[in-house]
Amino acid sequence: MLVKPKAKNARSKRFLVNREPKVVENAKTAIIVRGSSTSQVILDTLKDLYALRKPNAVNFTKKNEIHPFDDETGVEFFSRKNDCSLFAVGMHSKKRPHNLILGRTFNHQLLDMVELGVEKCVTMKATGAQSCAIGARPLMVFHGETFAQNETMIMLKNILLDFFRGEEADRVSLKGLEYAITVTAGPPGANGEPGLVFLRTYTVELKKSGVRQPRVELAPMGPALDLRIRRVRFPNDDMWKQAIRVPREIKETKVKNISRDGLGDKYGRVHVGKQDISKLQTRKVKALRQRLDNKPSKRQKTE
Amino acid sequence: MDVSGILEEHKSRLRPVQVDRLIPVDHDLGSLAGFDINMLNDAALQTDTDAREAYLQSLSREGTQLLVNELFSLPTVVDDDSVYAALPKRTTVLPREKPVPKEKEMTRWEKFAKIKGIQKRKRGAMVFDEAQGEWRPRFGFKGVNNDGQQPWLLEVPQNADQYQDQYQVRREEKKERIAKNMRRQQRNTEESAAKDVGLSPYKMRKRDLQSALVLSKGSTASMGRFDAEIKGEPRVKGLRKKRSPLVGAAGAEKSKSMDILNRVAKGDTSSTVLNVRKAQRAINNSKRAAGSSGGRDGGNKRKGSGKR
Numbered sequence: 001m002l003v004k005p006k007a008k009n010a011r012s013k014r015f016l017v018n019r020e021p022k023v024v025e026n027a028k029t030a031i032i033v034r035g036s037s038t039s040q041v042i043l044d045t046l047k048d049l050y051a052l053r054k055p056n057a058v059n060f061t062k063k064n065e066i067h068p069f070d071d072e073t074g075v076e077f078f079s080r081k082n083d084c085s086l087f088a089v090g091m092h093s094k095k096r097p098h099n100l101i102l103g104r105t106f107n108h109q110l111l112d113m114v115e116l117g118v119e120k121c122v123t124m125k126a127t128g129a130q131s132c133a134i135g136a137r138p139l140m141v142f143h144g145e146t147f148a149q150n151e152t153m154i155m156l157k158n159i160l161l162d163f164f165r166g167e168e169a170d171r172v173s174l175k176g177l178e179y180a181i182t183v184t185a186g187p188p189g190a191n192g193e194p195g196l197v198f199l200r201t202y203t204v205e206l207k208k209s210g211v212r213q214p215r216v217e218l219a220p221m222g223p224a225l226d227l228r229i230r231r232v233r234f235p236n237d238d239m240w241k242q243a244i245r246v247p248r249e250i251k252e253t254k255v256k257n258i259s260r261d262g263l264g265d266k267y268g269r270v271h272v273g274k275q276d277i278s279k280l281q282t283r284k285v286k287a288l289r290q291r292l293d294n295k296p297s298k299r300q301k302t303e
Numbered sequence: 304m305d306v307s308g309i310l311e312e313h314k315s316r317l318r319p320v321q322v323d324r325l326i327p328v329d330h331d332l333g334s335l336a337g338f339d340i341n342m343l344n345d346a347a348l349q350t351d352t353d354a355r356e357a358y359l360q361s362l363s364r365e366g367t368q369l370l371v372n373e374l375f376s377l378p379t380v381v382d383d384d385s386v387y388a389a390l391p392k393r394t395t396v397l398p399r400e401k402p403v404p405k406e407k408e409m410t411r412w413e414k415f416a417k418i419k420g421i422q423k424r425k426r427g428a429m430v431f432d433e434a435q436g437e438w439r440p441r442f443g444f445k446g447v448n449n450d451g452q453q454p455w456l457l458e459v460p461q462n463a464d465q466y467q468d469q470y471q472v473r474r475e476e477k478k479e480r481i482a483k484n485m486r487r488q489q490r491n492t493e494e495s496a497a498k499d500v501g502l503s504p505y506k507m508r509k510r511d512l513q514s515a516l517v518l519s520k521g522s523t524a525s526m527g528r529f530d531a532e533i534k535g536e537p538r539v540k541g542l543r544k545k546r547s548p549l550v551g552a553a554g555a556e557k558s559k560s561m562d563i564l565n566r567v568a569k570g571d572t573s574s575t576v577l578n579v580r581k582a583q584r585a586i587n588n589s590k591r592a593a594g595s596s597g598g599r600d601g602g603n604k605r606k607g608s609g610k611r
Contacts, residue, residue, distance in 0.1 A: 021401040028400055085400040107401050140336040141366035148340050157338075162397050165334050171380060171387040172335065177371065182363035187345040198348070200359055204367060210317045213375045216368040218360060235398075243398035252392070 019083050023247045027167040029084035030057045033075075035091025036065045041098045042090035044123045048223035049088050051124060052164060052181075052201070055135045058082050067091075068101050069231055072110040080108040086163055087113075096230060102159050103233070106243040114156050115230040119196065124222035129203055131221065132179040137166040139177060139204065144185030152232050153185060156197065179203050179221055199225040320372060322365045330373050333393030337370040408495035411487070448477075513537050 007013035018026070032050045034043070050059045066074040068089055075087050089101040096117065103113025124131050132138075140161060146153045164181055180202050186195035202218035209215040235243070257269040282288075329338040347358035377388040409417070416423075429438045430447050440446045447453075457469040490504075497507040517539050520527030526542050547556065 021404040023404060025400050104398060106398055111398060137335055139367055139370050140334070141339065141363060141370060142336070143339045143341075143362055143366060144343055145340040147338060158395070158397065161334060161336060161395060165336075165397075168334075168393070169390070171389050172374070174375065174379070174386045174388055176385075177374070180363065180367045180370075182359070182366060184343065184348070184359055184362060186348045187343070196348075198359055200363055202360070202363055202367075204371075206371070208317065209320045210314070211320060213320045213372045215318045215320050216364060216371050218364045218367060220356075220360070240398065242402055244396050245399070245403050247403045 023249045027056050028086050028162070029082065030086035030088060030163065031060060031078055031082055031084050032057060033060045033066060033078065033087060033089045034063050035067070035089055035099075036063050037092050038063070038090055039092035039098055041118050041121050042092050042100065045098075045100055045118050045121050045223060045225060046088060046090045048121075048124050051131060052138075052223075053166075056167070058084060068103060068110070068113055069115065069233065075103070076105065076108055076110060079105040088163075099230070100227070102163060104159060104162060106235075106239055109239070110233070111239060111243060112155060112159065112235040113233045114152070114159055115232065116197075116227040117230055118225055119228055120224070120226040122220075122222055122224040124201075127220050127222040127224075129219060129221040132203070133176075135166065136176060136178045137169075137172065138164055138201075139180040140164060141180065141182045142184075143182065146185045147183075151234075152194070152229060153197075155232065155234065156229065157183070160199075177204055177206065180218065194229050197227040197229065199223070199227060320368060322368050322372075324365075324369070328366070328369050330370060331394045332373060332377065333390050334395055334397075335370070335374070335390075336395065337366055337373075339366050339369075408491075408498060410491045411494075517542075 005016065007016050030049075030053050032046050032053075034046065038046075046059075050057050060078075064074070066078075066089060068075045068087075075089070079085060079087065085105045087101075087103050087105070089103075091099045091101075093099065096115070098118040098121075100116045100118050101113055102116065104111045142157055144153075147157045148154070160181075160183060182198075182200050182202070184198040184200070186198060188195040201221045201223055203221045205217040205219065206214035207217055257271075259267045259269075261267065324339065324341050326341050329340070330336070331338070343362070344358060347354055349355075374388050377390065380387045380389055415421075426441070428441055430441050431437075432439045432447055434453075442448050457473070459465065459467075459469060463469075493508065494504045497504040500507060502510070516533070517537065520530065520539060521542055523530065524544075526544050
């Protein structure tokens with residue numbers, strides 16, 4: 001009845017529990033897969049992608065007969081086996097030269113992916129720059145209005161951000177800002193075909209500027225990729241809805257009646273209960289005065 | 304002494320951190336990202352030369368500078384000789400890896416306890432064993448509840464068989480209790496699984512049983528043709544035995560036979576050839592069965608079946 005694997009000892013139980021759905025999830029792992037035929041450009045690209053993602057990545061060094069756009073079972077299988085939710089598949093064919101597919105899975109099922117043609121790749125090795133520390137988080141900058149308008153580009157932005165952002169943390173070492181990944185949307189072609197996307201990686205050097213903020217200087221680090229978008233698979237609405245749900249435990253509760261202004265002052269609005277008007281002190285007139293002994297006054301008697 | 308010259312020189316060496324942008328740049332500091340939607344220099348991007356690289360680098364520098372400016376104006380924390388910026392929550396919506404964990408279904412006992420208002424009491428794992436003068440686990444390995452001869456004296460109940468081993472009775476009762484608990488556990492898991500699917504536990508069990516029955520039929524050599532018929536058994540059509548082809552697969556057949564021969568010749572006793580432990584167990588079991596039945600119906604058993 002239950003196909004769930006059952007752990008036979010504590011170690012394997014811990015392993016299985018680690019793979020179960022969690023409120024605060026593990027850092028996403030990426031698999032770097034080679035297709036059945038690859039080019040040098042694609043191999044270089046995959047190698048550098050692996051280097052950038054390193055602690056949370058699995059590099060497949062053998063060829064795999066895998067075509068995610070035609071048949072998603074392959075990536076879903078790898079995703080389940082390796083417990084990973086990001087994949088980069090590289091392949092090369094006459095029809096689609098230097099093909100790079102970046103995508104994501106949700107619950108080991110394909111969520112979305114985008115196919116990119118690598119038109120140019122300058123590797124880390126070629127630039128000769130010192131590569132970043134393993135596990136360092138990059139600064140990411142997206143240039144171009146299409147990243148806010150075009151649906152495909154918005155998705156590409158989301159995937160790239162997910163792919164490179166590294167492990168989530170609530171603080172960052174200001175000395176550890178080692179490298180930056182910038183993505184620039186090039187202009188569309190004359191016939192309306194989508195433009196190139198320039199992905200550049202730079203090492204960041206922070207220099208003294210005389211003020212609190214340092215002066216930033218960049219040096220090319222690699223990979224530097226010129227990408228052209230090919231096929232795209234958008235996420236299924238239902239699945240996407242499931243995927244972006246925030247667990248109740250970490251959802252921020254709305255704080256009512258407290259606001260802050262730009263100067264950092266805190267304002268609170270206080271609810272004062274309903275005022276009791278019957279006890280309100282009005283003008284003291286003799287006629288309205290109640291007698292202490294509760295006897296009716298002379299005038300009331302006469303009426 | 305005039306230091307203005309030195310100051311001037313020092314100032315000129317420092318470079319500015321300001322960046323001018325027509326539209327202010329959006330930042331998602333939680334994921335260390337900046338989104339710049341200002342117009343780009345299309346002419347520079349279209350050229351396929353070093354000019355493009357230079358433009359991209361200057362553009363990236365400015366974008367990164369703006370992001371770094373934002374990061375350095377965040378409140379900081381000093382820890383382990385390093386300065387950290389406290390990041391706000393991520394604002395970009397990124398999908399999760401797996402669905403939000405479901406709340407665990409309540410077991411029957413938990414439901415009952417809730418209605419009755421029974422509170423869970425914490426009970427220590429260790430118990431003081433007075434006989435041995437030490438603390439021992441309540442159950443499990445070296446636990447106090449699995450001593451073979453404890454207590455040392457047992458009362459024989461009034462109408463019990465005098466010669467019955469009361470220790471044996473105790474052991475069996477414990478086994479039964481464990482088995483009962485296991486059954487209830489199973490029932491709880493089944494019920495929660497059925498709720499996930501949206502079926503009643505009864506329907507779900509029926510469905511699973513039927514699929515198991517179909518599977519078991521296919522796993523005998525005769526495809527279940529001589530199995531005892533069960534009431535309400537599902538009719539399965541097209542259940543065929545898988546045979547290797549008579550002709551055309553000579554290579555496969557040869558390698559299969561050679562494989563067996565090789566293993567036998569090598570004296571390989573791994574589980575694929577002969578599971579010695581399993582065989583031993585089977586022999587022991589059959590011996591025990593023959594011993595206990597006492598030959599009364601042991602001989603008759605084979606008569607009924609005969610040759611089919």
